[in-house]
Amino acid sequence: MSRRFIVAALVAIAFVVGIIAGGQVDAIRDAVNDVFGDKAQDATSQAIDVIHDDYFHTVDENDLENASIASIISHLKQRYDDRFSHYFTRPEYDRFQQGSSLSGVGIAVTEIPQGLRVATVYKQTPAREANIQSGDVITGVNGHSIAGKDSDVVTSQIRGPAGTKVTLTIESRDGSSRDVTLTRREVQIPQVVGHIEKVGDSKIGYVRLAGFFPGAHGELRKEVENLYNQDAQGLVLDLRGNGGGLLTEAVLVSSIFVPNGVIVSTHGRTQSTKTFDATGDALPRHPMVVLINGDTASASEIVTAALEQSGVAKVVGTTSFGKGTFQEVIPLNNGGALDLTVGEYLTRDGTSINHVGIAPQVKAKDIPSTKPDEGLQKALQTLAPQL
Secondary structure, three states: OOOOHHHHHHHHHHOOOOOOOOOHHHHHHHHHHHHHHHHHHHHHHHHHHHHHHHOOOOHHHHHHHHHHHHHHHHHHHHHOOOOOOEEEEHHHHHHHHHHHHHHEEEEEEEEEEEEEEEEOOOOEEEEHOOOOOOOEEEEEOOOOOOOOOOOHHHHHHHHEEEOOEEEEEEEEOOOOHHHHHHHHHOOOOOOEEEEEEEEEOOOEEEEEOOOOOHHHHHHHHHHHHHHHHHOOOOEEEEEEOOEEEEHHHHHHHOOOOOOOOOEEEOOOOOOOEEEOOOOOOOOOOEEEEEEEEEOOOOHHHHHHHHHHHHOOEEEEOOOOOOHHHHHHHOOOEEEEEEEEEEEEEEEEOOOOOOOOOOOOOEEOOOOOOOOOOHHHHHHHHHHHHHH
C-alpha cells in the first residue's frame, strides 16, 4: 500500500467513522474496507497512483495528498452546509499552533464565505490607525484570497513578529476595495470593560465581554460586582462582536446570572450527549439586557440563549450569527490537521441555533459612522422601565 493511499484512507476514516487511525497499515486497510469496500479502496489508490506516475506534469506527492483531503472537506461542506470544517496543511497547522504567541493588528473577526468580517476594531491599534471599520470584510492577506479559509488559519497569518508588516485586502460596506499595509505590534486588548450609565436618575451598569478566554467568568463577575457596588440598578451585557471561545467559560459566565437548570447541551454522531447545568453561584438578580449583533457567535449565543430562556434578561440588537456547531482539531499523519465539526449545541430549551441565530426581542442596530451607539441607547431605553 502506497504512502499516498494511507493518507487518503486516514482522511476517509476520520470523516466516516469519526476516528483517526494511528496503528498499523493493516488496521487502516481493514477500516477502509469496512466503510468503502474493496472497489472504492482500489479506485482511490489507483487514481492517486496513476496521477503521480503518468500525469504529463511532475506532481508533488504533498500536493496530491493536500488536494485529496481538501476535496473531501469541500464536498462535506457543500453536502451538509457545514461552514466550519477545514483542512490545515502542514504549514498552516504549524502556524496555527504558534499563532497565539505572535503580535497582531487589533481586530476581532467573524468567518464568512468571502473571508473575515471585522467585528471589532480596538483602540490604539494598527487597525484603528489605518481606519479599518467594523463591518469591513478582509478578503485577502498578502495578496492571496482567503475566501473559504478557516478563520484560525487566516488570523494566524495576520499575526506575526512585532515590527513585521502584513497587507490586508479590505472591502468596505460601500463595495470599494483597498489594500492596507499594517505593521504588527503588541496590542493590549481589554477583555472585560465596564462603567456606569445614567438614565434619568437611575444608574445602569454596562459591561462588555470580548471573548470566552480562560478565566473570563472571573473577570466578568468581578466587574459586575463592582458595578453593583456602585449602586447599579440594572445591567447591560454587551456581547456584540464576541465570536465565542471556550464552552466551559460560556457555562460559567451564564452561571453568574442563571441560578439553576440547563445552560447548554451538546451532541454528535460519535459523541455522547452532554448536559451542562448552572453551577448554582449566581449573583442577586437585577433587571438585565443582553446586547447582540450579527457577529455574536458560538459561546456568546449559548450565554444569550441561556439568559433569555431562563427569564433573566431581554435580548436587544440584531440577529446573532448562528454558529450552533463545535469543532475539534485532529492532527493527521502528514503533519496537517482536520478542524472537524464533531457536534452541535442545543440551547437551554433544547433548540438548535445553527444557521438561524438568536432573534432579538427588541431590534436595534448601531451605525458605525455615527457618534452615538444606537444599539446601546436602545438597550438602556429597554432596561429603564424595569428599574
